[in-house]
Amino acid sequence: MKPLESNHISPASAAALQDVSFTYAGGDRAALSRVHFELRPGEMVGVMGASGAGKSTLAKCLNRIVPRFEDGEFSGVVRIGGRALDGERVCDVASMVGMVFQDFEAQLFSTNVAHEVAFAMEQIGLPRTEIADRIGPALEAVGLAGFDDRDPTSLSGGEKQRLAIASVLALRPAVVVLDEPTSDLDPEGKAEVFALIRRMREQGLSLIVIEHEAEELRNCDRIVLLRGGEIIADGPPAEVMIQLALLEDCGVHPPDVNRVMALSGIERHAASIDEAEATIRARYPRLPAVHEATTAIADRASAQAGATVEAGPALLRVDHLSFAYPFGPLVLDDVSLEIAAGEFIAIIGQNGSGKTTLAKHLVGLIPAGESKIRIGGRDRATLHAAETAQEVGYVFQNPDHQIFAATVADEVAFGPRNFGLDDGELARRSEEVLSAVNLTAERDRDPFLLSKGERQRLAVASVLALRPRILILDEPTTGLDYREQRRMMGLIGDLNRAGIAIVMITHTPWLVAEYARRVVLMRKGRVMFDGGVREFFTRDELLANSSFRPPETTLLGRRFGLAALRPEELADWIKGRA
Amino acid sequence: MPIYLYLDNSSVVHRLNPTVKVFALFIMFWSVYWVDHPLALLPLGLLMVAMAQLTHSWPNFYRLRWLFILLIFFTTLAWMVFYRKGPALINTRIIHLSRASLMFGLGRGLKLAELLATSVLFLSTTKVEEFTAGLQRLGVPYRVGFAITLSFRLVPLFIDSALTVVQAQRLRGYEFNQGGPLERVKRYVPVVIPVFMGALRKANNMAMALEARGFGISATPTSYIDYPIGVRDRVAFAALSGLGVIYFLIYYMGYGAIAVN
Numbered sequence: 001m002k003p004l005e006s007n008h009i010s011p012a013s014a015a016a017l018q019d020v021s022f023t024y025a026g027g028d029r030a031a032l033s034r035v036h037f038e039l040r041p042g043e044m045v046g047v048m049g050a051s052g053a054g055k056s057t058l059a060k061c062l063n064r065i066v067p068r069f070e071d072g073e074f075s076g077v078v079r080i081g082g083r084a085l086d087g088e089r090v091c092d093v094a095s096m097v098g099m100v101f102q103d104f105e106a107q108l109f110s111t112n113v114a115h116e117v118a119f120a121m122e123q124i125g126l127p128r129t130e131i132a133d134r135i136g137p138a139l140e141a142v143g144l145a146g147f148d149d150r151d152p153t154s155l156s157g158g159e160k161q162r163l164a165i166a167s168v169l170a171l172r173p174a175v176v177v178l179d180e181p182t183s184d185l186d187p188e189g190k191a192e193v194f195a196l197i198r199r200m201r202e203q204g205l206s207l208i209v210i211e212h213e214a215e216e217l218r219n220c221d222r223i224v225l226l227r228g229g230e231i232i233a234d235g236p237p238a239e240v241m242i243q244l245a246l247l248e249d250c251g252v253h254p255p256d257v258n259r260v261m262a263l264s265g266i267e268r269h270a271a272s273i274d275e276a277e278a279t280i281r282a283r284y285p286r287l288p289a290v291h292e293a294t295t296a297i298a299d300r301a302s303a304q305a306g307a308t309v310e311a312g313p314a315l316l317r318v319d320h321l322s323f324a325y326p327f328g329p330l331v332l333d334d335v336s337l338e339i340a341a342g343e344f345i346a347i348i349g350q351n352g353s354g355k356t357t358l359a360k361h362l363v364g365l366i367p368a369g370e371s372k373i374r375i376g377g378r379d380r381a382t383l384h385a386a387e388t389a390q391e392v393g394y395v396f397q398n399p400d401h402q403i404f405a406a407t408v409a410d411e412v413a414f415g416p417r418n419f420g421l422d423d424g425e426l427a428r429r430s431e432e433v434l435s436a437v438n439l440t441a442e443r444d445r446d447p448f449l450l451s452k453g454e455r456q457r458l459a460v461a462s463v464l465a466l467r468p469r470i471l472i473l474d475e476p477t478t479g480l481d482y483r484e485q486r487r488m489m490g491l492i493g494d495l496n497r498a499g500i501a502i503v504m505i506t507h508t509p510w511l512v513a514e515y516a517r518r519v520v521l522m523r524k525g526r527v528m529f530d531g532g533v534r535e536f537f538t539r540d541e542l543l544a545n546s547s548f549r550p551p552e553t554t555l556l557g558r559r560f561g562l563a564a565l566r567p568e569e570l571a572d573w574i575k576g577r578a
Numbered sequence: 579m580p581i582y583l584y585l586d587n588s589s590v591v592h593r594l595n596p597t598v599k600v601f602a603l604f605i606m607f608w609s610v611y612w613v614d615h616p617l618a619l620l621p622l623g624l625l626m627v628a629m630a631q632l633t634h635s636w637p638n639f640y641r642l643r644w645l646f647i648l649l650i651f652f653t654t655l656a657w658m659v660f661y662r663k664g665p666a667l668i669n670t671r672i673i674h675l676s677r678a679s680l681m682f683g684l685g686r687g688l689k690l691a692e693l694l695a696t697s698v699l700f701l702s703t704t705k706v707e708e709f710t711a712g713l714q715r716l717g718v719p720y721r722v723g724f725a726i727t728l729s730f731r732l733v734p735l736f737i738d739s740a741l742t743v744v745q746a747q748r749l750r751g752y753e754f755n756q757g758g759p760l761e762r763v764k765r766y767v768p769v770v771i772p773v774f775m776g777a778l779r780k781a782n783n784m785a786m787a788l789e790a791r792g793f794g795i796s797a798t799p800t801s802y803i804d805y806p807i808g809v810r811d812r813v814a815f816a817a818l819s820g821l822g823v824i825y826f827l828i829y830y831m832g833y834g835a836i837a838v839n
Contacts, residue, residue: 063790094792101790105735106783109728111584111705118802123792131802149586167791365745386751394749400779401739402746404771414768418751448775462750 013079014206015039015062015097015175020076022057022066031057033229035076039175044197044207046217046237049226050251051452051481055210058226059177062208063097064090081174095124098168102180104160107167113139113155114148117167124171138170142196157351158189162196169200176200177208182216183479186351186507188547190216212481214241214255215552219271225250238269251481256510256553256567263571273552277559284578290561312341315469315501316362316392317374322525323357323366331357333525339470344493344502346516346533348548354525355505359472362503363394376469386419393468397475399452399459408434408450409443411458415466433461437491453484457491470501477508489515509551513537513565521546534563583701589633591703595811596712598818599704605818606696609825610689613834616681619688622825626695635702642698649694650687657683663838681836706730711805720798728784736777743772 017037023030032054039045047055060066067074068090078085080096101107110116117138121131139145142162147155152163161181168176178197182190194216201207201220211217223240225233227250233240241247244262247254257276261268266283270276281287316339323332332354339345347355360366361373364385373380375391383391396402405411412430421429434440437457442450447458456476463471476492477485493515496502506512512519512533519536521529529542536542537550538558549555557564557573564570591599609622630636639646657679664678704712706727713723744754747768754765788794828834 065786065790069786069789089794090786090789091792091795094790094795099787099790101783101787103780103783103787106780107787109731109784109788110707112586115705115707115802120791122799122802123795125796125800128800128802128804131800135802151584151586164787171792360745363749365749385748389749389751394746396742396746398742400776401742401772402750404768414752415750418753466751 012041012082013038014041014043014081015208016079017058017061018077018079020058020061020078021074022061023073024057025071025073027072030229031072032061035229035231037224037231037234039206039208041174041206042204043222044201044209044220045222045224046220047208047210047224047226048212048214048217048247048250048252050212050483053226053250054229055226056179057229059099059179059208059210062175062177063093063099064088065099091123094120094173095171096173096175098165098171098173098176100161100164100168100176100178100181102183104157104164104184107164108152108160111151112148113144113150113152113163116152116163117170120167120171134170134172138166141169141199142166143192156189157185158192161185161189161193165193165196165200175206175208177210179210180212181209182211187509187549188350191547191549212251213253214247215253218255218269225252237271241269242267248482251483253482253485253510256551257556259567260553260556260570260574263567264574273555273559276556280574284574287560287574287577290559314338314340315376318358318362319372319374321358321361321368321372323361323368330525332361335525335527337520337527337530339501339503341469341501342496342499343518344496344516345504345518345520346512347503347505347520347522348507348512348546349522349528350547353522355522356474357525358522359394359474359503359505362470362472363392364388365394389415389468390419390466391468392470392472393463393466395460395463395471395473395476397478399455402459402462403447403455405447407444408439408447408458411447412462412465415462419466429465429467433464436464436495437461438487451484453480453487456480456484456488460488460491464495468500470503471495472503472505474505475507476504477506477511485511509549510553513551513554521548534565537565538563583638583698584705585633585635585638585702587634587703589703590810591629591633591699593810594703594814595805595807596704596708597715597805597807598712598811598814599700599708600712600716601815602818603696603700605822607693608822610692610696612825612829614682614685614689615834615836616684616688618828618834619685619692622692623688623695626692626699629699630695633699633703635699638698638702639695642694646691646694649690650684653687653690654680654683657686678836678838685836701730707803708805711801711803715805721794724793732777732780735780736773739776740769740773743769746772 016039017035020032020035021030022032035058037058047058049055057066060070061078064085080093085093108116110119114135117135118131121134139147142165144159144162144166152160155163182193185193197207197209209217209220217223218237218241220237222235223233223237224231225240233243233246241255241258242262244254244259257270257273261270261276261279264280266279268279270279318335318337321332321335322330324330335358349355357366361368364380364383368380370381371379375383375388403411405414409430412433413426416426416429434443437460439454439457439461442454447455450458473492477488480488489511492502504516516533519529519531519533520527521536521542523546528546529536529539537554543550553564553567553570557570562570562573564573606622610619613619630639658673658675661679661682662674664676666674666676668675709727710723713726714720752768755762756765
């Protein structure tokens with residue numbers, strides 16, 4: 001059988017979009033515009049681009065969520081295994097295209113792991129014996145063998161996402177689409193899922209992976225880059241990933257090793273750190289082997305890290321704080337900490353290590369015992385909630401947990417109004433913080449219509465309006481694309497330079513390296529390390545035990561005996577030694 | 579904290595056919611419904627205590643202990659305030675304590691507590707999937723049964739998000755407990771809106787994920803677990819039917835009511 005084909009799409013393709021355009025109902029521009037895309041059997045394609053570039057829309061076309069589930073104007077043809085999907089429902093293509101979403105909580109419906117894997121097979125009407133036969137292998141494939149009777153809600157984030165993948169694999173689809181599968185995961189979960197993706201690839205599955213950290217995709221077969229609903233680059237990583245300016249322009253974080261090489265005058269793609277090291281050494285043969293002091297550029301470069309506000313007097317002091325929920329194990333175990341004016345601290349550690357519990361103590365969401373926490377010299381336990389709010393601000397991870405007002409300006413004024421400030425002062429503060437987060441032009445807009453990055457900045461603004469001296473941010477860049485992340489961090493850096501002490505809970509290595517000046521590493525409720533960022537990245541045994549992988553710039557720098565934090569400083573050093 | 583009440587024990591009750599368990603839920607509600615007198619409710623209460631012991635469900639009752647205590651206490655109290663019949667033992671402007679008001683209050687309190695206890699027992703021994711299968715066997719369409727059971731999953735998620743929102747707004751200096759009753763309800767707007775918007779988003783994501791896994795392709799999906807009906811199930815069914823008839827007769831013959839004098 002040889003289907004009639006138009007354009008350049010090969011009949012042997014695993015999946016294809018031919019001239020596909022889509023505009024969401026009520027949307028003012030096309031989410032996809034005349035897109036041609038092809039996935040060959042056994043190929044792994046990485047789809048990248050800024051928020052709103054059309055990545056998810058492209059993925060959703062493949063299993064008919066667009067246009068069957070999402071309303072809008074659709075044209076073009078989608079083919080799976082050569083067959084055009086005209087008029088099919090989403091459920092009809094479930095066994096051909098497996099789709100895994102970012103929100104893993106919303107993908108699990110069952111009370112135990114085996115039922116979860118069985119769910120899709122039950123829907124498509126597989127006989128009972130067949131279902132039972134497929135559950136074991138599917139769980140084994142994702143490394144969850146023996147988890148059959150576990151409650152999915154008791155699994156870690158990485159395990160949940162792997163379970164979602166198993167339930168899709170059980171249908172034996174020809175194509176698997178993963179839409180930002182690791183965005184909400186901690187580094188361990190991320191590593192687990194990407195290891196699984198590599199195994200799926202080795203087994204010959206045709207894969208589409210949407211992602212905005214380029215590092216994870218540098219070994220795939222092809223990169224498709226989207227901008228404004230159009231494909232603007234489509235080629236092997238070696239071609240696409242050296243176009244650093246283009247990647248950044250598309251809201252993608254280019255691989256830092258490629259940036260280091262580019263800044264050192266080498267226009268090449270490195271598929272691994274080994275390859276980058278070899279390439280750099282070939283070009284700069286006089287670079288030393290690894291026996292120099294590891295903090296060679298440590299102190300000089302901290303000046304380059306931007307702000308160097310001298311740490312002032314202690315604003316907050318935690319004194320031997322321990323905490324456990326009733327009948328539970330210790331969540332915080334003898335934690336002592338001091339936060340001085342103007343500091344920039346990153347709190348890192350695996351999920352469940354006590355980071356958030358500590359932060360909640362600092363702002364008073366969990367009451368601390370007498371004189372365990374002192375804020376501005378006063379005992380936290382004696383402070384009224386309102387008094388703390390003006391000392392320590394807390395920005396929740398998900399801005400949608402606090403946004404409710406009809407306009408941006410009202411949202412910002414909510415906090416100060418609760419403290420009974422008069423209208424003149426309200427207006428002054430609104431103006432001040434909206435301009436700080438660059439949302440002045442949006443002051444009369446409905447917050448729910450803002451982009452994720454804008455909503456995150458609004459959440460920061462509404463906490464800032466209370467003028468806290470310490471600002472705690474829980475994962476402030478989750479779900480943002482690279483451009484939005486840079487913008488968010490630029491804002492936080494500005495606030496820090498203005499004198500506000502920043503405490504940032506994060507999983508993202510390069511944020512720690514490039515922005516923080518002090519690292520607090522937590523494990524099982526204990527502070528395992530508290531000190532300078534550069535020093536932290538030279539403590540190998542600590543890093544190995546904390547499952548916190550340093551950013552690639554640092555890993556590459558270590559090959560030359562340096563604790564480099566930013567691509568620029570490493571490239572400068574390389575060129576200086578040439 | 580586990581979100582579900584289901585306890586993975588393997589008691590006789592756990593192993594009953596889901597249809598029988600759904601039927602048991604119905605019969606218990608039915609029996610509790612017909613009688614008001616605490617003495618008539620007492621056997622049902624004892625039956626539930628026995629079931630809790632048999633199914634090792636005490637941890638769930640312990641988790642909800644305050645709810646049970648408050649339910650019985652406040653219902654009893656409320657009836658002393660509003661039910662002003664019968665010869666008074668104590669009669670003030672607020673409290674009217676009589677044998678009748680005490681019996682009524684205690685009866686109502688027990689009734690509510692038993693309804694709650696039945697639900698706790700049911701959820702402790704029945705997986706969500708079994709619930710769906712049981713409903714399906716009783717003639718409820720698969721989609722409807724699935725929607726009902728899915729809501730059990732969503733409630734804890736929404737409670738969780740509501741708690742986070744309350745914390746976020748409190749940190750912005752917001753006081754929830756101010757003003758009169760109406761004002762207090764209105765003060766929950768900054769919580770209701772984010773929770774509602776989040777729920778919509780979550781529901782949308784879930785609907786997409788469900789369809790992407792083939793939900794809707796067939797009105798009668800197959801079931802991974804077989805639920806055969808055994809001798810045990812037949813016995814349980816007969817016993818439950820008997821219980822239902824007995825309680826209707828107690829009502830019919832007037833034994834379940836409370837005399838005012």
